[in-house]
Amino acid sequence: MTAEFDCPFCGHTNEYDDDDDQEFGFPCGNCPATIDLEYEDGYVAVMKACLKLECQCLKCAGDLALEITEKEGSDTGFCSKCKSKLLVTWSDSDVDDVEITETTIDFYCPCDGTALRLAEITSEDGGKEMLCRECDHNLSVTWCDWQLAEISVG
Numbered sequence: 001m002t003a004e005f006d007c008p009f010c011g012h013t014n015e016y017d018d019d020d021d022q023e024f025g026f027p028c029g030n031c032p033a034t035i036d037l038e039y040e041d042g043y044v045a046v047m048k049a050c051l052k053l054e055c056q057c058l059k060c061a062g063d064l065a066l067e068i069t070e071k072e073g074s075d076t077g078f079c080s081k082c083k084s085k086l087l088v089t090w091s092d093s094d095v096d097d098v099e100i101t102e103t104t105i106d107f108y109c110p111c112d113g114t115a116l117r118l119a120e121i122t123s124e125d126g127g128k129e130m131l132c133r134e135c136d137h138n139l140s141v142t143w144c145d146w147q148l149a150e151i152s153v154g
């Protein structure tokens, strides 16, 4: 028995054959979506559809892949490279906007080269004081556009 159903992402009409096809992870014939189905008495119902959305981090151009289940929406994920938290908004199964909502800034102490990190940065520009754990100097670190701007020893 075969039955037809429409892809929730692109609207393409797919044909399901209950002899050959899998109910889980059915690949849409027109777009990269995979669809979970339920087949009963000659009818198929779409249970869940998934599409992988590829985005790029604004800070380091690293990749982020989100699994989306709706044509439009927004979700957060982490950059695979710099671990920044990114807010992705999409519509029509396409990326509309990527925003950084949180990042970490790695830097080295100018006195002794100790690797230090400022975590949980949630504003685009700002500054923070930090003690180097090795030399005990007070460092004043500023950032701009989510990237390290200046380090001064206080």
Ligand SMILES: [Zn+2]
Residues within 6 Å of the ligand: 007, 008, 009, 010, 011, 012, 028, 029, 030, 031, 032, 033
């Ligand atoms: Zn499709």
Ligand SMILES: [Zn+2]
Residues within 6 Å of the ligand: 057, 058, 059, 060, 061, 062, 079, 080, 081, 082, 083, 084
């Ligand atoms: Zn990144």
Ligand SMILES: [Zn+2]
Residues within 6 Å of the ligand: 109, 110, 111, 112, 113, 114, 132, 133, 134, 135, 136, 137
């Ligand atoms: Zn130091």
